[in-house]
Amino acid sequence: MSTQPALMRQAFLLGPRQLELREVPVPEPGPGEVVLRVEVALTCGTDLKTYRRGHHPKIPVPGPFGHEYTGRIARVGPGVQGFREGDAVMGANTGPCYTCTYCQRGLFQHCESLFDDMVVGTYAEYVRIPARVVRTNLFLRPPDLPETVAPLIEPLASALHGLRVLRPWHERVLVVGTGPLGILLAFALEQEGNEVTLVGRNPRRNEVARRIGLRRVLDQVPEDEAFDAVVEATGNPEVWEQSPRWVRKGGRVLLFGGLPADQRVIFAAYALHYEEKHLLGAFHFTPQEVKAAYELLVTHGTRLQPLITGEFPLGQIAEAFRRLDRGEGLKYAIRP
Ligand SMILES: [Zn+2]
Numbered sequence: 001m002s003t004q005p006a007l008m009r010q011a012f013l014l015g016p017r018q019l020e021l022r023e024v025p026v027p028e029p030g031p032g033e034v035v036l037r038v039e040v041a042l043t044c045g046t047d048l049k050t051y052r053r054g055h056h057p058k059i060p061v062p063g064p065f066g067h068e069y070t071g072r073i074a075r076v077g078p079g080v081q082g083f084r085e086g087d088a089v090m091g092a093n094t095g096p097c098y099t100c101t102y103c104q105r106g107l108f109q110h111c112e113s114l115f116d117d118m119v120v121g122t123y124a125e126y127v128r129i130p131a132r133v134v135r136t137n138l139f140l141r142p143p144d145l146p147e148t149v150a151p152l153i154e155p156l157a158s159a160l161h162g163l164r165v166l167r168p169w170h171e172r173v174l175v176v177g178t179g180p181l182g183i184l185l186a187f188a189l190e191q192e193g194n195e196v197t198l199v200g201r202n203p204r205r206n207e208v209a210r211r212i213g214l215r216r217v218l219d220q221v222p223e224d225e226a227f228d229a230v231v232e233a234t235g236n237p238e239v240w241e242q243s244p245r246w247v248r249k250g251g252r253v254l255l256f257g258g259l260p261a262d263q264r265v266i267f268a269a270y271a272l273h274y275e276e277k278h279l280l281g282a283f284h285f286t287p288q289e290v291k292a293a294y295e296l297l298v299t300h301g302t303r304l305q306p307l308i309t310g311e312f313p314l315g316q317i318a319e320a321f322r323r324l325d326r327g328e329g330l331k332y333a334i335r336p
C-alpha cells in the first residue's frame with residue numbers, strides 16, 4: 001500500500017455560481033471499490049447547469065460535484081478484480097444494479113438505483129469509484145490515449161445511446177446544436193457511415209467541429225432539404241418543436257437535449273399521424289454503450305482533442321466555470 005495524505009482538496013458547489021475548494025479526508029475504498037488519484041476531470045454541461053441553478057435532483061448542494069474523470073488507482077478495496085494499484089483508468093459515473101425490474105428487462109439506463117451510488121466529486125485530488133461502476137463501467141486507459149480525452153467516455157456513451165435509439169443506417173442525418181454532445185453525436189454518426197449535417201450558431205464551436213473532421217458544418221438548417229433523421233441537441237424547446245419540420249415523411253426525430261421536467265412542447269398532429277414522423281427520446285446509457293464508447297475512444301479518441309478547449313489547475317476551477325457560464329469554450333480539463 002502506498003503512502004497517501006490524509007487530507008485532499010476538493011471543489012464544493014455551495015449555491016448558484018458559488019464554488020469553494022475545501023480540505024476533506026481522502027476517501028477510503030469499501031468492498032469492491034477503488035480510490036483514484038484524479039489526473040483529469042472534464043467539465044460537462046450537467047455540471048454547468050448545476051453551477052448556474054445551485055441545485056440538481058441527483059447532486060446534493062452544498063457538496064462536491066464533477067463526474068467525468070480519468071486517473072490512477074491509489075487504493076483498491078477488498079474483493080476488487082481486474083484492477084491494481086497504479087493502473088491508469090477511465091470510466092462512467094454510474095453502473096446498473098442488475099437486479100431491479102428495469103435491469104432484468106435490459107433497460108439499464110432506467111435502473112431504479114442508478115444514481116444511488118455514483119461517481120461524484122471528480123474535481124478533487126482523489127475520488128471513490130463505487131463497486132457497481134468498478135464491476136461494469138471502469139476500463140484500463142491505453143497509454144497512447146491522451147489523458148484529457150479519456151474522460152469523454154461518459155458523454156460519448158450518452159451519444160452512442162442516442163444512436164442506438166435512433167438506429168440510423170447510412171442515412172442523411174441532421175444534428176442541431178454544437179455543444180459537446182451535439183458534436184459527439186455528429187462524430188459518432190459519421191463514424192457509422194451516415195451523411196451528417198451539423199448545425200450551430202456559434203462560429204467558434206463550428207470551427208471546433210470542423211477541426212474534429214466533421215464534413216458538413218453549417219450555421220443554419222438548409223430549408224430545401226428533408227433529412228431521414230434529425231437529432232435535437234440544443235435543449236431548447238423551440239428547436240424541439242421545429243425538429244419534425246426538417247425530416248421527410250416517415251423520418252425520426254431524436255429529442256436528445258434535455259428540458260426542465262415541467263416544460264411543455266407542442267407538435268402538429270398532422271406531422272405525427274399522416275406524415276408518420278416519429279419522436280424519440282434518449283436518456284443516459286447502458287454498459288453496452290460505455291463499452292462501445294471506450295472502443296471508439298481507443299481507435300479514434302485523439303481526433304476528439306479539439307473538444308477540450310482549455311486546461312486549468314484545480315485551484316482555478318472557478319475561472320473555468322466563469323468562462324463556461326459566459327459561453328466560452330466547450331469543455332475544460334481540470335488537473336488537480
Ligand atoms: Zn457529463
Ligand SMILES: [Zn+2]
Pocket residue numbers: 096097098099100101102103110111112113114
Ligand atoms: Zn437496476
